[in-house]
Amino acid sequence: MFERNIFTVKTLMLFSFIIFLVFASCNSDDNRNNLSADLTPSQKSVENLSNQGSSNISIERKVIKEGNIHFETDDVSKTQTEIKKIVSELGGYIGNENSFNYEGGIEYTITVRVPEDKFNLLVDKISSLAVKIDSKNINASDVTEEYIDVEARIKTKKEIEARYAELLKKASRVDEILNIEREMGNLRAEIESLEGRMNYLKNRISLSTLNITFYEKVSAPFGFFSKVKQALHNGWQALLWFIIILISLWPFIILTLIILFVILKYKKKKKLAKNYS
Numbered sequence: 001m002f003e004r005n006i007f008t009v010k011t012l013m014l015f016s017f018i019i020f021l022v023f024a025s026c027n028s029d030d031n032r033n034n035l036s037a038d039l040t041p042s043q044k045s046v047e048n049l050s051n052q053g054s055s056n057i058s059i060e061r062k063v064i065k066e067g068n069i070h071f072e073t074d075d076v077s078k079t080q081t082e083i084k085k086i087v088s089e090l091g092g093y094i095g096n097e098n099s100f101n102y103e104g105g106i107e108y109t110i111t112v113r114v115p116e117d118k119f120n121l122l123v124d125k126i127s128s129l130a131v132k133i134d135s136k137n138i139n140a141s142d143v144t145e146e147y148i149d150v151e152a153r154i155k156t157k158k159e160i161e162a163r164y165a166e167l168l169k170k171a172s173r174v175d176e177i178l179n180i181e182r183e184m185g186n187l188r189a190e191i192e193s194l195e196g197r198m199n200y201l202k203n204r205i206s207l208s209t210l211n212i213t214f215y216e217k218v219s220a221p222f223g224f225f226s227k228v229k230q231a232l233h234n235g236w237q238a239l240l241w242f243i244i245i246l247i248s249l250w251p252f253i254i255l256t257l258i259i260l261f262v263i264l265k266y267k268k269k270k271k272l273a274k275n276y277s
Contacts, residue, residue, distance in 0.1 A: 062147040062201070065119045065208035067138035071130030076106050076216040079129050083110060083212060086125045090118040092207070107215040119208035126212060147201055154194045161187050 073079040076099075087094060092114030100107045114122050127133060164184045171177045246253070 059144060059148070061142060062144040062205050063116075064141045064143055064201075064204045065116060065139070066141075066210070067119075067123060067208075068135070068211045068213070069123070069126060069130075069133065069137075070135045070213045071127075071133045073129060073131055073214045073216055076108050076214060079214050080108055080110070082129055083112070083126065086122065087112050087114065090114045090122055092118070092122070095209075105215050105217050107213065110212045112210045112212060113207045114210070116206060116208050119210070122208075122210060126210070130214070143201055143205070147198075147205075150194055150198050150201065154191060154198065157187055157191050157194070161191065 084094065092112055095111040095113055096109070097111075098109045100109075112122065123136075123138065127136070161184060164180055164187065168177065168180045168184070171180055
C-alpha cells in the first residue's frame with residue numbers, strides 16, 4: 001500500500017513537470033513573437049532615418065559662370081544698341097564699356113552681367129550678332145566647397161562670439177573684461193572678413209559675367225599728302241636721334257680722331273725720312 005502511494009505521488013509529480021514544460025514552451029514562443037514584433041518597427045524607423053539622411057545629402061551646386069567672346073560685325077553702333085537691348089531684356093546690366101579707334105577699324109569692349117540662369121541665352125543672342133566669331137571662351141567654376149566652408153566658419157565664429165558676450169556679462173574683474181573684449185574684437189574682424197568673402201561669392205554666383213569685344217573694319221583712303229607729311233616727320237625724328245647717338249658716343253669719336261692723327265703723323269715722318277735718305 002505504501003509503495004503504491006509512492007508510485008502515485010511520483011506519477012503526479014512527473015505529470016505536473018510535463019505540464020510545466022509545455023506552458024514554459026508556449027510562454028517562450030509568445031515572448032519571441034512579441035520581441036520580433038517590437039523589433040520590426042524599430043528597423044523600419046532606422047530605414048526611414050537612413051532614407052531621410054540620404055535625401056539631405058543632396059547639395060545645391062554653387063557655380064560661377066564667366067566668358068569672353070570676340071567677333072566682327074558690320075556696324076558697331078548698331079551692335080552696341082542691340083547688346084544693350086538684349087541685356088535689358090534679360091534683367092542684367094553693363095559694367096564697363098570702352099571704344100577704340102585705330103587705322104582700318106573701330107573696336108568696342110563691353111562687360112555684361114546677367115542672372116546665372118540667363119547666361120547661356122545671353123551667349124547665344126550675342127553670338128547671333130556676329131559676322132565672324134574670332135574666339136569664344138566660357139568657364140564654369142564650382143565653388144560649392146568654398147561656399148560651404150565659409151558659411152560653416154561664419155556660423156561657428158558667431159556662436160563663439162555669442163559665448164564671449166555671455167562671459168562678458170558675467171565678468172567682474174577689469175582684466176577679464178579687457179581680455180574678453182580683445183578676443184571679441186579679433187573675432188568680429190574675422191567674421192566681417194568671412195562675410196565679405198561670402199558676399200563676393202554670392203554676387204559672382206547669382207550674376208554671370210560676359211566680356212564682349214566686337215569690331216568693324218573700315219577702309220580708309222590712301223592719303224598721299226598726309227603720308228608724305230608723316231614721312232617727313234619720321235625722317236626729322238630719325239635725324240634728331242642720330243645726332244643724339246653721336247653726342248652720346250663723343251669719347252669714342254675723340255679717341256678715334258686722336259688715333260688717326262697719330263697714324264697720319266707717323267706716316268708723314270716716315271715719308272720725310274725716306275726722302276732724305
